[in-house]
Amino acid sequence: xxxxxxxxxxxxxxxxxxxxxDRVLHNRGKVSKKALLSVNNALKEFNYKPNPxxxxxxxxxxxxIKVLLPDSAKDPFWxxxxxxxxxxxxxxxxxxxxxxxxxxxxxDSKSFLDIGFGLLGQHIDAFLFVPLFEKESDLLLDELKNKxxxxxxxxxxxxxxxxxxxxxxxxxxxxxxxxxxxxALKAPSKIALVHIDEESTNAVHLREKERGFRxxxxxMQDYEVITLAIGASGFEQKxxxxxxxxxxGGIFVTTSKVYRIVKALKALGKTKVVVGYDLLEENIxxxxxxxxxxxxxxxxxxxxxxxxxxxxxxLLLGKExxxxxxxxxxxxxxxxxxxxxx
Numbered sequence: 001x002x003x004x005x006x007x008x009x010x011x012x013x014x015x016x017x018x019x020x021x022d023r024v025l026h027n028r029g030k031v032s033k034k035a036l037l038s039v040n041n042a043l044k045e046f047n048y049k050p051n052p053x054x055x056x057x058x059x060x061x062x063x064x065i066k067v068l069l070p071d072s073a074k075d076p077f078w079x080x081x082x083x084x085x086x087x088x089x090x091x092x093x094x095x096x097x098x099x100x101x102x103x104x105x106x107x108d109s110k111s112f113l114d115i116g117f118g119l120l121g122q123h124i125d126a127f128l129f130v131p132l133f134e135k136e137s138d139l140l141l142d143e144l145k146n147k148x149x150x151x152x153x154x155x156x157x158x159x160x161x162x163x164x165x166x167x168x169x170x171x172x173x174x175x176x177x178x179x180x181x182x183x184a185l186k187a188p189s190k191i192a193l194v195h196i197d198e199e200s201t202n203a204v205h206l207r208e209k210e211r212g213f214r215x216x217x218x219x220m221q222d223y224e225v226i227t228l229a230i231g232a233s234g235f236e237q238k239x240x241x242x243x244x245x246x247x248x249g250g251i252f253v254t255t256s257k258v259y260r261i262v263k264a265l266k267a268l269g270k271t272k273v274v275v276g277y278d279l280l281e282e283n284i285x286x287x288x289x290x291x292x293x294x295x296x297x298x299x300x301x302x303x304x305x306x307x308x309x310x311x312x313x314x315l316l317l318g319k320e321x322x323x324x325x326x327x328x329x330x331x332x333x334x335x336x337x338x339x340x341x342x
Contacts, residue, residue: 005046013045014038062096063315066119067308068129070106077256077278077300078106081130081154084305092312099308107197107232109133116140126150126311131158134202150321152311154303156205157324163314166307166325170205173296173329174212174254177275180294180331181250184273188222189249192242195229196257209254239264249273258295262286279332279340287334297330297340 007025011018016035023031024039031039042048072079082101089099102119105111113136116129120143127149131137141161144151152164181191193210200206210227217223226246230238239261250273253261258276265272274292276283278300286292306325313319332340 005048010039010042010046010048013042062098063125063312064123065097065099065126065128065308065311065315066122066124067099067101068112068116068119068127069101069103069304070130070132071103075106075256076280078130080301081304084301084303085308088305088308088312092316095316097312097316099312106132109136109202112136113139117143120144120147120149124149125315126152128152128154128307128311130155132156132198132203132205134158134204136202150311150314152307152321154307155298155300156203157208158204163323164307164310164321164325165323166303166310167327168296168298168329169326170208171212171215173277173298174209174214175216176212176329176331177209177252177294177296178213178216180275181252181273182216182220182223184275184293185223185250187220188224190224190226190247191217191250191252192246192248193225193227194251194253194261195227196235196253196255196260197230197232198255200229200254206254213252235260236264236267240268243268243270250275253277256280256283258292259283259286262291266291279337284337284341287332287337290334293333295332295337297332299327299330302327 007018007021011021014021014035016038020031020035021039024036067085069081069085070078072082085101092099102115104115112133117140119127124147127144129140131153137158141151141158145161151162152166153162154166157165157167157170185191193213195206198206200210214225217225226248228242251261253274253276256276256278258274259280259282261274261276275294276292277296278298279295283292283295287295310321310325314321
């Protein structure tokens with residue numbers, strides 16, 4: 001079994017004091033060229049790796065991490081993400097890390113901005129959040145960058161100023177949804193791409209899905225894609241009028257609220273090929289009854305937990321962050337959904 005060498009071993013081999021080795025390891029204080037060479041040679045000889053966790057505990061460093069999530073009480077899609085964060089907090093509970101979770105209204109950009117900027121008035125080492133609102137996220141990210149705060153996002157990628165992104169390749173997920181739709185529909189056909197309760201002009205995650213979906217059908221003949229954006233007010237009436245006027249054969253929903261389309265179709269006595277996102281309870285039931293053809297699983301719990309773990313491991317262990325950590329695009333149908341429920 002390989003021996004674990006200590007700073008004392010390095011000091012004895014290099015013929016210097018323990019304090020000199022400590023100064024070399026942490027790049028602080030003055031060290032002569034001769035001592036520096038001797039210590040570095042000893043470190044190389046013993047293949048010495050410092051224990052960053054022990055160093056953190058010894059120095060009594062407490063890292064402050066803020067997490068800003070959409071409120072799962074207002075949108076159940078975010079409940080698994082909340083659970084993922086809580087599990088990581090429990091896992092690292094023994095370390096000197098202060099993690100606090102804060103919630104904003106996913107339908108209110110002002111709520112996001114007010115809470116986000118309110119947190120920046122405190123000392124923060126790292127900040128993890130879901131950038132649902134593009135313009136407001138730009139403002140928050142600018143301030144995080146100015147304060148040199150380690151920043152992570154999940155669910156929606158938000159450009160080069162983020163240190164870590166965990167989630168799907170959203171553009172590719174749109175193309176996958178289009179392929180599923182094309183395989184299920186005979187040409188020629190008309191397809192509705194539906195955004196529900198979210199403003200796509202201020203939501204890059206929705207635009208990327210739409211861009212991928214539309215690009216796929218640009219390469220094919222005899223398919224027409226029509227975009228429909230519907231808010232919470234008067235949903236059923238607007239959707240019913242759209243379906244009657246347009247005569248679509250398939251519907252792609254860019255969010256987890258695909259179950260609302262299923263309910264509206266049933267009320268109208270119509271059936272369509274429906275593709276959407278996420279394993280919400282109502283979506284699962286609709287999938288099992290074949291009212292939804294396919295769901296793309298975005299793994300919100302895994303996204304959240306990997307995002308927080310990435311920031312924690314960087315602070316505690318000095319682990320390098322991956323700018324983009326992309327998860328696999330998982331296609332769920334009525335045959336394999338049971339394997340995702342346990």
